[in-house]
Structures are given as structure tokens and as C-alpha cells.
Amino acid sequence: MAVISVRVPDELKEKMKKYDINWSEEIRRFIALRISKEEKKRTLEMMHELLAGGTPAEEGTAKRYVREDRDSN
Template sequence: MSTVISVRINEKIKEELEKHGINISQEVKKFLEELYIKVKAKEYVNKWIEELKDIKPSEEGFSTKSIREDRESH
């Protein structure tokens, strides 16, 4: 589903951009889609930070010990 928005810009700016072959509608759409992606990414990162804030870090040497145990079990 999509919706229509309208934006007013200075007529000289519009003419200059069109003179250089820039599709204003396409550029605005692309900008808003990229902005949406950035906003959603920030939202997810903040959610992950919130979920991980109460998890304590592994003890020092945990990964080395875990790998050694895994190797020795084969």
C-alpha cells in the first residue's frame, strides 16, 4: 500500500534540478525510504541494547575454556 505526499519547493530549485535531469519525485522517494531504514535500524539497536543491558558478561577466559573443552571431547 502506498500514499501520496506533496512538498512545496522554490520554483527556481525545481527548474534547476529538472534542467540537470534529476527526477525530483524519485529522489524524494529514495531519500524517504533510506530514512525509514535508518529509523528502523536505530529502533532495533535500541531494543537490543535494552534487552541486553541486564545480561552480565561472560567470565574472563570463558571462550578459551569452552573451545578447549569442545576440542577435547572429540
């Protein structure tokens, strides 16, 4: 496991000591959650870019596909 250091103001460090909280675990969870959100954001941006470059479907295409699917059953 890698080690990172975080500097916090002395006042904040004193407040942290008052609580029985595993700060290392809290920071690990926060970092994992933040990375997950960023990955989702970038994935959505890539999807938007891919879709923006495509040719739009003709009007009524979705309706036609739904009708064909219903009629095939």
C-alpha cells in the same frame, strides 16, 4: 500508492527543472534509505538495552567455549 506533497523554495524548483532527473523516484529512494537507517538504529538501541540488563559472563567463558568446541572435533 499514497501521495505526499513536499514544498520547496521557488529557486530550488527552478534549479530542479534544469536536470533530467525523476525527482519523485529520488525522493522515494531517499525516504526508503532513511527509514532503513532509522530501523537499524532502533534495533541496535534495543539490543544494547537488552544486553545491558543481562548478567555478564565470568572471565574466561569465551575461551572455555572455544576450547570445548575445538576439542569436540
